[in-house]
Amino acid sequence: xxxxxxxxxxxxxxxxxxxxxxxxxxxxxxxxxxxxxxxxxxxxxxxxxxxxxxxxxxxxxxxxxxxxxxxxxxxxxxxxxxxxxxxxxxxxxxxxxxxxxxxxxxxxxxxxxxxxxxxxxxxxxxxxxxxxxxxxxxxxxxxxxxxxxxxxxxxxxxxxxxxxxxxxxxxxxxxxxxxxxxxxxxxxxxxxxxxxxxxxxxxxxxxxxxxxxxxxxxxxxxxxxxxxxxxxxxxxxxxxxxxxxxxxxxxxxxxxxxxxxxxxxxxxxxxxxxxxxxxxxxxxxxxxxxxxxxxxxxxxxxxxxxxxxxxxxx
Amino acid sequence: xxxxxxxxxxxxxxxxxxxxxxxxxxxxxxxxxxxxxxxxxxxxxxxxxxxxxxxxxxxxxxxxxxxxxxxxxxxxxxxxxxxxxxxxxxxxxxxxxxxx
Numbered sequence: 574x575x576x577x578x579x580x581x582x583x584x585x586x587x588x589x590x591x592x593x594x595x596x597x598x599x600x601x602x603x604x605x606x607x608x609x610x611x612x613x614x615x616x617x618x619x620x621x622x623x624x625x626x627x628x629x630x631x632x633x634x635x636x637x638x639x640x641x642x643x644x645x646x647x648x649x650x651x652x653x654x655x656x657x658x659x660x661x662x663x664x665x666x667x668x669x670x671x672x673x674x675x676x677x678x679x680x681x682x683x684x685x686x687x688x689x690x691x692x693x694x695x696x697x698x699x700x701x702x703x704x705x706x707x708x709x710x711x712x713x714x715x716x717x718x719x720x721x722x723x724x725x726x727x728x729x730x731x732x733x734x735x736x737x738x739x740x741x742x743x744x745x746x747x748x749x750x751x752x753x754x755x756x757x758x759x760x761x762x763x764x765x766x767x768x769x770x771x772x773x774x775x776x777x778x779x780x781x782x783x784x785x786x787x788x789x790x791x792x793x794x795x796x797x798x799x800x801x802x803x804x805x806x807x808x809x810x811x812x813x814x815x816x817x818x819x820x821x822x823x824x825x826x827x828x829x830x831x832x833x834x835x836x837x838x839x840x841x842x843x844x845x846x847x848x849x850x851x852x853x854x855x856x857x858x859x860x861x862x863x864x865x866x867x868x869x870x871x872x873x874x875x876x877x878x879x880x881x882x883x884x885x886x887x
Numbered sequence: 888x889x890x891x892x893x894x895x896x897x898x899x900x901x902x903x904x905x906x907x908x909x910x911x912x913x914x915x916x917x918x919x920x921x922x923x924x925x926x927x928x929x930x931x932x933x934x935x936x937x938x939x940x941x942x943x944x945x946x947x948x949x950x951x952x953x954x955x956x957x958x959x960x961x962x963x964x965x966x967x968x969x970x971x972x973x974x975x976x977x978x979x980x981x982x983x984x985x986x987x
Contacts, residue, residue: 831911
């Protein structure tokens with residue numbers, strides 16, 4: 574299927590540049606790892622919905638001084654609802670359609686079209702018919718996930734499909750695709766007294782001396798919102814990686830650096846489908862795989878999963 | 888599907904990217920965000936699949952590198968090359984070394 578055909582009525586009319594009629598004059602800047610990220614051209618209802626969705630991560634544009642000058646800026650444009658195909662989403666697994674090029678990326682999705690251009694600096698355009706409410710924040714969040722993944726990659730970081738678990742001092746990342754057990758494992762750890770950062774997407778960023786740090790992202794799965802309180806710590810030293818498998822009994826086996834790199838690559842959404850960024854991605858992931866221990870963990874629903882992690886830490 | 892013989896010339900498909908890590912290789916395919924881990928021999932085969940040398944030259948090189956029996960290496964390499972071609976990692980170079 575050609576790019577956009579799953580979502581758009583006229584994929585051949587996909588915007589070639591950031592232009593169109595914006596929704597309004599509103600603007601919001603989000604403090605999320607790899608950011609800040611600034612959304613402009615917003616209607617008042619869109620701005621309000623973003624503030625409601627992202628809470629303390631939002632601040633008015635222009636209040637961040639030098640930081641705002643480095644923000645990844647996105648202009649939000651109106652798009653007619655008729656430009657998008659009606660999709661029956663019952664039992665449907667949503668996957669955005671990406672069309673990477675050396676210095677741009679086109680994105681098509683549920684009631685959204687977007688493009689990122691890297692010349693001269695990263696700038697985004699987002700076209701949607703969603704004027705407010707959860708439909709709009711859902712469009713925005715799906716787009717933001719992609720921008721964060723690309724911004725972090727450019728900063729030697731990575732977004733990982735993972736459950737992030739912390740004891741308050743450091744963090745584990747449990748890797749796996751949908752259905753591997755990230756949410757189940759998160760619930761088990763939560764019940765045992767650990768904190769869950771997100772059961773879906775977590776960021777790893779280079780810390781002092783390139784030591785990997787886990788950074789909380791405001792993107793969660795079935796477990797729901799895990800956003801920390803304002804001013805609360807938002808990064809933790811990465812203690813280890815576990816590739817999850819559900820099975821009848823607990824089993825733990827070490828992963829080679831190559832196997833760990835492969836598990837990380839499979840868990841790096843969006844950028845792992847971009848042929849123009851695969852070499853830097855693999856280099857970052859290999860560094861990560863060598864920096865911390867990695868295992869494959871087979872676990873059962875009865876497992877004392879958190880005690881296994883605590884045992885590994887000793 | 889093309890039968891792979893010692894005279895077949897294969898190359899890595901354009902959408903295949905790989906990185907050698909110690910004695911293994913991590914392979915990414917663009918088409919499916921698919922990630923594979925190959926063992927040392929598989930990694931060496933990817934290195935050798937330059938679209939110029941026939942499979943027989945890989946067999947010679949690997950038999951020497953691993954100090955192994957050529958017949959055994961030949962069987963393993965032909966089997967792996969067939970699997971790698973079926974998995975879309977390798978493809979025959981048109982007009983070179985194809986079985987007649």
